[in-house]
Amino acid sequence: MERYRASVMLCGGTGCIAGNSLKVRNALVEELKNRELENEINVVMTGCNGFCAQGPVMTVYPEDIFYEKVSVNDIPVIVEEHFIKGRPVERLMYKEPLKKSTIPLMKDIPFFSLQVLRALRNKGLVDPEKIEEYIARDGYQAAAKALTEMTSEQIINEIKKSGLRGRGGAGFPTGMKWELCHKVKGEQKYILCNGDEGDPGAFMDRSIMEADPHVVLEGMIIGAKAIGASKGYIYVRAEYPLAVHRLQLAIQQAKENGLLGENILGTGFNLDIEIYQGAGAFVCGEETALMRSLEGKRGMPIPRPPFPAQKGLWGKPSVLNNVETFANIPQIIINGAEWYKSLGTEKSTGTKVFALSGAINNIGLIEVPMGIPLRKIIYDIGGGIPKGRKFKAVQLGGPSGGCIPEHLLDTPVTYEDIVQTGAIVGSGGMVVMNDLNCMVSVAKFFLEFTTDESCGKCPPCRIGTTVMLDLLTNITEGRGKEEDMEILQDIAKDIISTSLCGLGQTAPNPVLTTIKYFRDEYESHIKDKWCKTGVCKDLCTFYIDEEKCKACGVCKRVCPQNAISGEKKVPHRIKQELCIQCRSCYEACKFDSVNIGPVALREILKEDLPAQEILRNMHAAALAGKEE
């Protein structure tokens, strides 16, 4: 084997590839060849590193130097300065957003240093397309241990003791699920992996499948031994072509190495795993629906019992676990349940992977111990809210979850505590929203999603969500009535209690939590016809506070309508006839001089422009109903 003096781990996750990391790799390989360094510096294309917003990213070992936003043009500089002269390139290193200081080493960057990697332990360290690299990181040792040293009961006991709960969203104890299926007698059983990650704003499973496909296979082998299955399926969304490709490669390599197929490791244990591509239906994340889809039918849920552990795929006992759940299994088998339980809380043990996105500095994939407060995730790991804007809410659990406001940010992230807020941990999507987001519109966005994705089997879900969506649309378009909020809550209660599957039972959550925590926003939409964030175009008026305006012309330049008048040193004005409420001026102004008033102001401002003082009185008068 070649001995290299340094290794470059270049991220090949979907995010970085979209940022051109493939071209960066080619340029790097080429440049190293030109400088005759190809036998000294090793270039490895890894799976998702997690720090997606800064992509393409690369880490140079052994120093652990982290470079971000690397482009093809940077390659000659890196090779010349870093690899030849030994002077790492400071310009490409991570900058701390608040203090503006440079942090050269990956392990010192808070985004990485505050994480605990278990399910993601190989991220950015192995080439996902080479089984040797996975094996070199102790891969398949857990499978070997489970197959040669442990009985099914012992495996199940270890997983039960570890307290591992299903990472797909519902949090059902994994060990219990396996035990249930193990006890059922049946010739043919199935072990199934749920990679149908449908929550908008979640990409944990995709990253695991892309960065470390073998860990999923190893988890499935152990699960198969525990329940006595000889056939497995991985159900992956068709929207994830890279994950499908890498899993396919992994299965083929595992077969070639005798780790899948017949008589695995000479133990007489057989397991065959196949990939099945989903066809785009959110409801197929639900286990009974997923099994119908695997059978080639419309993916509609069926009542339980019988549970899939008794009668699942093709009526045979089956266990379905999420990708991340399987990724945790090998480590539990190797290190034991006590080790796993050493992190997290009593009822929510271990770590959880989250996809952090939205209005936050460090967008990316993180793994943290259960029980960590939300505030720590958002401000320490996430690096806070960009552009000096204000935090408003964090959305957890996608369309089944809810929005958690600022005053609950100290809530520890556990299954129990998050449910108390009205949201759910869910599969791990965490979307941060700032003061530019209208919470009524956010609720509407999720309802649009669930209305569209409801499979139509249960009328309360099919019709109820449509009615709720109509009400929300009315509110955002200025036709809201005072009783609407009560009606929304009433329908929500009925949908929750009368729907068959998780989709319907949780669909109203985004509406309920936003009403609970942002009631004033609903009220100002309904009563004052005023969307204070300027998102609902029918409910706002943009105007310039001429005392604050410095006449810098920035708003004039960004206005797509040429609706802003005013010369240098003359305060600018917005012509209401031309304004399309695009909010560009509001976001561009550095002096906070663009105001958002209720829609009633629009007509008044169309007339001759009144003096500022009168304007302010009018603004107040337009809101009189609320002030009283």
Added chain:
Amino acid sequence: MVKGNILAVDDEQIILRSCERILSPEGYKVDTATSAREGLDLLGKNNYDLIITDIKMPEMDGIEFMRQVRTKNPDINIVVITGYPSQESIKEALSLRIIDYLPKPFSPIHLLEVAGHAMELKKKGAAPEPHVEDYTDEVAAKLDAIIAKYKNKPGSLIPVLQESQELVGYLPRVVQRHIAKNLKIPVSEVHGVVSFYSFFTMKPKGKHNVRVCLGTACYVKGAEEIIKKLSGGLKVEVGGITADKSFSLETVRCLGACGLAPVVVVDKDTHGSVNPVKAMDLLKEYE
């Protein structure tokens, strides 16, 4: 009021006359032709709602006649009459999408029924499925190969549909029927699956397919504006295709590339951090 215009083609005068005698009093306008050639001439001059044709005719037979009709007029309703139906001729007639079949000799009531049925179909717009240029013999053979690969596997319908869509670009009704027939399952079941999953589409796609991500992160960062801009710029609704067939516009549920929000995917290229105002610029390199 005329119930409908019918063209009858047969080399036997007696058949043509009886058609006229039965149909005319019931309000149909009937033109007759004693040869396929004459029939084609008439078709060139007039519009018909229904063609009734014999199969066995001298010179040009009914099959060839229908084939020529189909090249010019893919959607017209055709009924065949013949005294000597052979397996082969019926099979060929079916492949030319006839709507019915009249065995000789036929009763007046039967003829009226068939004519009435044809007019009803026409009214409903359910008349023969529009001709699909993407469904050629070559495509059909490739479909058979896909089906053969999965045939004896349980749960094969979805993978078959996925590969078929990759082949044809979309799943028109004729392709769905082809798959149903060869997998030996009801067409309704195939259509049920096609209409259930958002991945499947019954509309053709443009040369370049533009997909706008509607995930939460993209939504928060202005995905709706992007859709408006693209839809306005391309002059096409979401789910539609431009007049020159070069672009089709779709939305997609979260691509899981939230770090790059808002995201637009053109064919297989992912474009991240798209500026809504400049969304149309993205498409320049694809024109």
